Amino acid sequence: MWTFTDRRELAAIFAGGAAGSMLRVGVVEVLGGGSPAWPWATFLVNVAGAFALGYFATRLQERLPLSTYRRPLLGTGLCGALTTFSTVQVELLKMFDAGRYGLAATYGIGSVLAGFAGVYVSTTLVRRPRVGT
Amino acid sequence: MNPLLWLGIAALGGVGALGRFLLDVTVASRAGRDFPLGTLAVNVSGAFVLGILLGASLEGDAFLLAGTATIGSYTTFSTWMLETHRLGEDSEWGLALANVLVSVAVGLAAAALGRALGGLL
Numbered sequence: 025m026w027t028f029t030d031r032r033e034l035a036a037i038f039a040g041g042a043a044g045s046m047l048r049v050g051v052v053e054v055l056g057g058g059s060p061a062w063p064w065a066t067f068l069v070n071v072a073g074a075f076a077l078g079y080f081a082t083r084l085q086e087r088l089p090l091s092t093y094r095r096p097l098l099g100t101g102l103c104g105a106l107t108t109f110s111t112v113q114v115e116l117l118k119m120f121d122a123g124r125y126g127l128a129a130t131y132g133i134g135s136v137l138a139g140f141a142g143v144y145v146s147t148t149l150v151r152r153p154r155v156g157t
Numbered sequence: 158m159n160p161l162l163w164l165g166i167a168a169l170g171g172v173g174a175l176g177r178f179l180l181d182v183t184v185a186s187r188a189g190r191d192f193p194l195g196t197l198a199v200n201v202s203g204a205f206v207l208g209i210l211l212g213a214s215l216e217g218d219a220f221l222l223a224g225t226a227t228i229g230s231y232t233t234f235s236t237w238m239l240e241t242h243r244l245g246e247d248s249e250w251g252l253a254l255a256n257v258l259v260s261v262a263v264g265l266a267a268a269a270l271g272r273a274l275g276g277l278l
């Protein structure tokens with residue numbers, strides 16, 4: 025079924041995903057779970073991961089010679105696994121349960137705006153004209 | 158946490174990332190890449206499964222491994238934001254906005270449904 029993928033690409037995704045998973049769990053261990061208060065750990069990994077993915081995706085696609093394994097390792101694997109969507113949804117549900125609708129709205133909208141801004145800023149940084157290079 | 162638990166977090170995180178990649182390319186090979194349906198399918202299905210784990214009252218190391226490590230790595234926020242940004246760059250602001258709103262609305266519904274079903278287990 026997936027004959028178009030090669031094993032080394034899959035290995036790169038696995039390795040990046042393993043690293044991203046450990047990094048995210050590490051941040052949660054240090055900062056704590058949070059919900060139904062503001063989940064700083066999730067917010068931090070998501071915004072940082074979005075910034076990093078904007079950087080990697082733009083740089084690998086537009087600046088560096090094509091590499092087969094950097095994007096799967098750093099993008100799909102590391103940034104993909106470092107960040108999480110499902111945890112955000114569950115955190116929002118818990119905020120609804122606690123009747124904290126204002127917090128849920130602020131957290132949901134704030135995550136999207138900050139994550140989008142992270143991609144925008146890193147993409148712009150990679151594309152900026154370089155003087156003297 | 159003991160080293161064995163970290164090993165599990167790493168291995169299951171790798172499995173989650175692989176599962177995301179495989180579902181994404183499968184969906185994209187059928188539906189194309191005009192709209193990021195692959196990531197949407199990943200994120201909604203992951204929110205549903207995490208809801209089930211929550212509803213089934215999985216706790217401690219079991220939740221850490223199955224939920225935080227596996228499903229947490231399976232779903233992705235960064236790709237969702239990157240694809241939304243790229244839709245905007247292509248002046249597809251309607252699709253970009255739809256990608257945000259549909260993901261959140263359907264993701265929340267899937268998590269709530271999963272939690273209700275998990276509570277029956």
